Amino acid sequence: VKKQRKFLVGGGTVAALVGYLMFTGMKDSMVYYHTPAELVAKTTADPSYKDVGVKVGGRVVPGTVHFDQRTLDLRFNVVDIADGKTQFPVHYNGPLPDTFKEGRDVVVEGKLSQAGTFEASTLLTKCGSRYEAGAEAYES
């Protein structure tokens, strides 16, 4: 072990450094990931949870999408994929991602406002459907 001392000291130093950076980095950017049903249940039980930034994965409800081409305000409802019932409106501002479409699965990050609208700062269209979906469509 004595022979490897420098190796261990160096390793320990880098591990401590990386550990510190990771720890502080986690604190800054950790975000809970919820389904719409989970988020509604949480905020109903504890209204202060609305102030916590979260990620929500759900499905875009067909017929609810409104995109203002001028202001780039996008509004749509997102529904829980599992229960198919729980839904709430989402507001996002920015260019429409190319893969955004009714019925697609999306992940939005932001906060549920007091009015019950989810104010999203990021919008990610999941491309699971984009690459491979429809296999079943042919089978049915």
Added chain:
Amino acid sequence: VTQIGEVALWIALAISLWGVAAAFIGGQTRRGDLVLAAEHTVLGVFGLLAVASGAIITAFLRNEYRYQYVANYSNVELSNFYKVAGLWAGQTGSLVFWALLLSLFSSIAILQNRNRNREFMPYVAGTLLAVLAFFLVVIVFASNPFKLLPFAPADGRGLNPQLQNYWMTIHPPTLYLGFTCFTIPFSFAIAALVTGRLDTRWITTTRRWSLLAWFFLTCGIIFGMMWAYVELGWGGYWFWDPVENASLLPWLTGTAFIHSVMIQEKRGMLKAWNIFLILGTFLLSIFATFLTRSGLIESVHSFAQNLTIAWIFLGFLSVVTLVCSSLVWWRRDQLQPESQIESWLSREAAFLGNNLLFIGAMFAVLWGTIFPLVSEGVWGQKISVGPPFFNRVNIPIGLMLLGLMGIGPVIAWRKATARNLKRNFTLPLAALVLVGAGLWLGGIHHTQALLTFALGAFTLTTVTVEFHKGARARSGIEGEGYAKALVHLVARNRRRYGGYIAHVGLVFAFMGFAGKAYNVEKQVVLRPGESVEIASPFGHSYKLSYQDMSWYTAKNMTKLIASFRVEKGGRPAGIMTAEQRAYNQREEINTEVGIRRSWDEDLYLIFAGVDDAGGVLTGANPRPATTFRVLVNPLISWIWLGGFITAMGTLVAMWPSAVLAEPKTARRPVATREPELVEA
């Protein structure tokens, strides 16, 4: 006829399993005929996989939509170029493609070594066949590309428009070339462990394979960044997406590996460490393939969730880790270092620092990538971490590595004396201070960007001095002109100077990354005839005048095109267009950004929305209100230039000696040439 491909896959699986047994039994019992048979099996598996891949491509070209895979990724209108690329457009095909590449490289390695390294070859062939067999099991049982639909649809679903891009066509195969290439050094490491021949032989004999793997991986990552920059339409090139991270992980350990093997070659240290690095690189390559294909983690790339495949992959990773760790433990006595690090101020220590930082970065990226899974497993609550986490960890590590790139190549072995330090680092440190102070006075106050430029100047100076010293010494001894001496210097010491060239490229790329700190972005609504101005961080400004909105119908899409006249600092600077395309088949809008590239900055134009697209098409609304995002991205071109230089440097470092050898010079006796040239 194309069903022959499925038959080929089954035969390939059967013979590769047989080959694994033949190789290991042949190796242990020293039966040359069995070993030879196993080696021929590798060639046979390559032939069969070529047949299977050919069958898939044929099915694409002949529009055989009875295959689910073809129906999902092609349609009649798709050009033949993308039909051929259909082989790797989706999960099932790309696994076949992976195996095809691996069997190709395996065959080359087998043929290269038909008269060399004979004691390694049974286990090399056995390991390669075992990996191939694993992929064939996944393909045949869990992800069959020849799966038939209950009926044959008249047309397929077509290829996602975002994938109809040149970079996207070559990005996955390039990455796969890198992933599969790393399997060759890995198999030699296994052979070294099994045979107990743990000197540098396994490293020197696979040096070029490791560099080739690194070359492909680097190119693949850069192609992916180029694709994201052009196609995703938000002006960025990297957003710490799980699949991007997955390709970065083996790159990080692979980079550590190609550096640390030099320490083993020169000083006989880090023997077990190198084994673990190549093992880790191999495992992470498999992990990257698996992460892309399983959809376990939320990602823009993720393919349909397929948990069967996830479990098979995880099982394989665990078995490989267990087997390798046991082998290392078994051989621990032969893996003792022959010497120790004597001083912190030594090349060994610099290389060790480089390695530890790369491994640290790897763990951080891995942790951030799988954290949603870990947190769900441990606390029952999915928690994800975003780009701030990755930047927070990797920017400081990157800056330290940037500095080490300047220190490592020139600091003395064993123990640097004060004289050595003074001679090598006075000028680079002066460059660091001068550039840092100059930029600070010039208004660059962003800490990370400033550090990047200053450390970059430091590293560039050490490398330049190295080139200069070498060329001057050579021109003095050989009486050559300076330029000729410089060329010969590089040609004679390709490994060393190729590495330096790669470092120069990386410094440029770092500068490009730092440019992000000075991005400018603006969103406007314009009608044709109106214009917008945007200021560049370099002081001048752009004026973009919206000329008109036109449209036309192409083969499988309708395009809306917004044209701009650009003025830079009051002078005409050409025309720019940005498009929105509606593809007939997929009911999707695809944004094609406009990019005006120059060496110092890119002007980037996004067509984000138009108030009345229908009116444009009918002619009722010739002057629609259109929403644009305009970005100025400084120094982006430096990333692509740096990537290109790094790739070229890697090519120089691995180029076989015969090609660049000077024809006029008499061949020197083998013994006086550098060892790595002999190994070629």
